[in-house]
Amino acid sequence: MTNHNPTPRVGSTYGAPCGRSSDHLSGLIITNKDSRFTLQRIRLDSGGYDSGGAYWGHGQPLFWWSVTLSEEGCRDEDATGFMRASDRNAAKAKIRALHPAARFYR
Template sequence: MTKHNPTPAVSSKYGAPMGRSSDHLSGLIITDKDSPFTLQRVRLNSGGYDSGGAYWGHGQPLYWWSVTLREDGCRDDDCSGFMRASDRDDAKAEIRALHPAARFYR
């Protein structure tokens, strides 16, 4: 598993973006040959911004997911995105509902 910063700095003279780009979970084809998903919580400050300056607002906790596909991949076969879920187990359940073959680190 490669260490990746899901929230690099994004603020500019024009302000902060609303969220970040994300691949779509529903468009992926996950098989048992693909790597396990990385799934980690993204902390937001009291204003609803992540550590890199992107604005997410308030609501359910924010999670970042990433998976490396062996076939039919995204950008260079590394797919990643963001999702809201009540907790990590709920985020896993949402991913497994779309992709029963999904496995997770930890």
């Protein structure tokens, strides 16, 4: 997977969006041929905004996940999204509950 910024600048004269677009984790089919998941905590400021200006509010820590899906005869496709979890291990457990074949970097 190429180096990807999960929180690029957003916003407009009308304000910041609530959250960011995300692929649906439950809709993916993960196999052992797919890449490992990248799982990164996204820091929020005291107002509940990420570094790119999207509003998430307060609550459990926010994590960004990414995986490259491999399909035979097709171009590899990246799937990315956001989730809330109490910590990194809890985020991994949520992903593994849906996809037992999921592997992670680090």
